[in-house]
Amino acid sequence: MPASASTDVRPPPLRSELSVNDLAAVGDDLFAVGMKGAPAPARVAHTKGGTPWLVVAYSSSDGAVHTQLAGVHAIAGDDVWAVGWRGLFQSHTEHTHITHGDGASWHPVESPDFGDGSHLSGVAAWGPDDALAVGARSSHSLPAGGPVGLSPVALWEALGVLWDGARWSAVPGPGRGTLHDVCAVGPGSYWAVGSRVHPERAGNVPLVALYTGGAWQQVGAAGVGPLFDVAATGPDDVWAVGQDQDPGHAGGALVLHHDGRDWEQVETGVTGQAWLSGVACARRDDVWAVGTRQREDGAFGPLILHFDGTAWAAVEPPATAAPQGLSAVAALPGGGAWAAGGFSATGETGFTILPAATTPGGP
Template identity: 35%
Template sequence: MARRTALAGALTALTLVLTGCGTGAGGSDDAPERAKGSTPPEGAPTGWRLDHVGDQDGELTDLAALGPDDLWAVGFDKRNGEATGHHLLRDTGDGWRRQALPEALADAPYPPRLDAVGPDALWAVGAGAEQGDPPSIAQWRDGRWSTVTAPPDGDLLDLAAFGTDDVTVLQDPRLPDQDDGEGNITTDDRSQVAHWDGSRWTTTLLPTAAAALDGTSGDDLWAVGHRSKGPGIGGDGQELTQTAALHYDGTRWHTVDTPLRRFADPVPPEAGAALGTVLAVAPDEVYAFGRHSFNHGEMEDEPADEQLRLRWDGKRWRDLPAQDGECGSRTPLLVDGDTGTLYDGHWYQAADGPCYKLKRPRLPTGGEVRKGARQQLWLAETAAVPGTDRIVAVGHLSVVQSGNPFSRPVALRASR
């Protein structure tokens, strides 16, 4: 299955602005532990517990949970604030142990992303050194690493896997600009999907730009992003983009209408809407999240940005009803089966329960940690461990103090 977090990818500049990327989605400092008056219901997770703390500066950047005794993470060390190399960690039931990257990724410029592609198989995908370079892919299967043929040129945006012979990647193919014949040059920002059947890639150019991919099976996939043509573009509304959703039904990709956006008059400059996250729970239960924004600072009495929260019910995309509290305005990081939903900032909502904040661990005072130091826990990836009651996460714990600030890579767990 595809991961359930808000994914970071090499998005277009427009999508980065409209979806509000650049903030730590899983970050939280020493703010009050939970909303006033809310208490975790019985059986729900109450807080994070540290499973691993690195012994030097660095961060963990991604995570894959193959099974109860097969967890993988990837990250990098830091020296004087600079990244000095990346590596794997693996937990087979007796603690996290450091491992070298497979040969295919040994020279990758950035830590690879990890994806479980089956109960006993893992993909590690590394971005190319230059924009448009094909990714490097290594597969862990039957106790060893092997190299997987890279898809056609294009920056990797997202990946959805349902088996070693059923993997789909979303790419930015970096298409050349277009001339409309009248001297007007427009950017061709359409995205591309490539499907791996175990031996070769088959590519399809999508009609719009997409930023995220998810699905319930290889025959039920969704890609969401934005479009710059069609209904709701230009005119009185002056919208540069509208949200876009595309569905694959096992035969072809097709566009599915989403609600149109328009700011009230006076319309702010360079307005546009885009989706940046999609979470597929079931064929008739899919969620998409994004933002309706504009170029701030060019008018008085600016309207507020609009956070977009959509749900597919099997027939159409609709706006989710407004909710009170923190969970009503945040982006989900993990849809925890029928148990609940984890949101950015460590907020959690059990099914039919209240919204509350998970407790966060702290490094003990002493040694490098000075009394009164402020500690911030940032999550890079979360996952539900198959066959267990555990949620796991990786990221880093930042210690903010005068004279000697530092961060430690961490792996965490929560039980429900």
Template identity: 30%
Template sequence: MTRRRGAATTPAVPAVPIVLAALAALLLTGTPPATAADAPPPTAADARSAPGWTVDAFPAGNAALQDVGRGGGRSAWAVGRREIGLERGRISYQPVAFVRDEPGAAWRQVELPAGLEASTVAPDGAGGTWVTGSRQGDSVPLGRYRAGRWQLQEVPLPAHVTGGGLTALASAGGPRDEWAVGYYQPDDLLTFHGLIEHGDGTSWQPVPVPDLGTDYWTLTDVAAAGPSDVWAAGSVGTADGWTNPLLLHYDGRAWSKVAAPDLDARYGDLVRLVVAGPGDVWAVGTETGPTRQDRTLVAHFDGRAWTVQPTGLGDGKATGAARTPDGVAVVGYRRTGGGYQPIGARLTRHGWEPLGLPAGPGPEGRIPGGVLSAGEHLTVVGVAPTGRAPDGAPLPPLPFSLTR
């Protein structure tokens, strides 16, 4: 799976989450990959196809949203990037961030500091918001937004790297006990290794990680039930060139790999974690492999073991999850010929129930990237592909937000 730079062959990169794949391509080539697709605005067809959902307004312009998270109070953030034109024959992008004050309100754009990427967003545990992403070099910039002002920090990467990225952050015991996970690319190698960083309120430092016996693994989410009960999820490479779902746990002393027979025997990855409390943890991702038939993957930890749950979502990719008053909500998408069908389900007292997400006004549908819960309200955020230009190049996607 690993190759030296300049080798004649290209490594077979296992399937990884959309966001991580985009960041990986950025580090490997220095050029962001082409995104899916600018389209007509939402219409009343949304309301007819999925009663109960309302379409939330975004500022004009394209944006490929890559993450969504809660801010202070009832506010929510969505981050990603915007296509701004061509430079030396390549598409140029700029990071973008949006915020709104309560469910159903219109989104507004927030100006980002120079040099700050925006593919990851999370609450900082003290009423503020973290925003970060990926970068070539030996550190990754991390921005904290609080009371209308930005503060920037540099998160150091391990020695001898080409670059890396942070994919998730979580507060375990307040602003002096925070965790960040992600990945880095070792210098001169076409592969990726997982990254765990700890923040003490002043600085961030990499921490030791377990030896997984592989040359490829990445982490995409981290969540905490307390200072000595922290979970991380992602994927780990296999000898046959695919990935297995990966779970790590921190017990207050060290990180270790979690044995989960119901997950370890499957090909795929995990992209989101939801911690409802000690002994009540959810992991969401996609099961895939040599058949190349994606199936949504949702697993639950009850304090004793991890077991895969029958959600009824079936084929597709799960991309987001959120804790709800009754349990958890999961969203994702399914390929449908030339388009994308948004899918989702919610665990209630009566079992799993479909969310009935509207397909969108255009033929290419919608791709949910995340879901937020605020009381009884759910908000699903993502991108709406909008087709191709006459020369065949994909048009920039529009952001979407649905609330009910």
């Protein structure tokens, strides 16, 4: 969906133990979804025009079921979708969950039932009657593993659900693997990314699929390792990010680009252990990616990259960046971005304003 006009407002610090999973910005509204702990209700945070944050606990029912929201997309300030699951994730009890925000409150919306072991990770919309959410289903109870809790993807089946303005309906998935995120590139046209098992050896490779014309088309993509997020300015300018797990070198940031014909891996200049969890596009020459990298002292901290239309460059993390790393980013059409991550020992979420004019640097 074309980017909405946005004012360059700065939200106040979000002093709440909220680990942010995803962000959505539209106009001067900014939404964050995440969690405080598990098992616990999900958290939804909202600020408009720089007003104080409103943080609400969200649960799918009045019972003690755990609810988690992993993805959010705002069509307008009063038309927001968030997706995730209810039940304990990777316990073979979770089910897909969808909720809608109307600007005043959040209401569960019926989601297709894929049975136990199913979840939704990302959602995108082209308009009020055109949205797609993606995730995966497994019939096995699986241990968590990897930097963001990935399970062995050989046991997962990718899934999708489509919104037509009246209801969410299941659509056949693109095959084995798990889908983490999705972006819209036209009416009824979406790119989704995740990971699948390498066909010839141990390890994972990117799962990249295009949903258009009512069907999925899985395509080949360069790189080794999972993809966690995807964003686009149009059908010929799509970015996906994740973790490079090529056994030939130390794991690092993985960035792929689609030019309308092929998906190709792009160099970032980042070395050492790192991964990218979020990407957002304002324009073709203004793209942000955020994640986590290992510092020289061995500890992990935030990683911020910016693309100026020619090359990617590291940006020095602001002092307000989450010390544990950044998980999500939302670009502003006027330049700059918002980014967020986990909460710190002081109880303040790692929310930060990324500058409109970047200065390459940092570790």
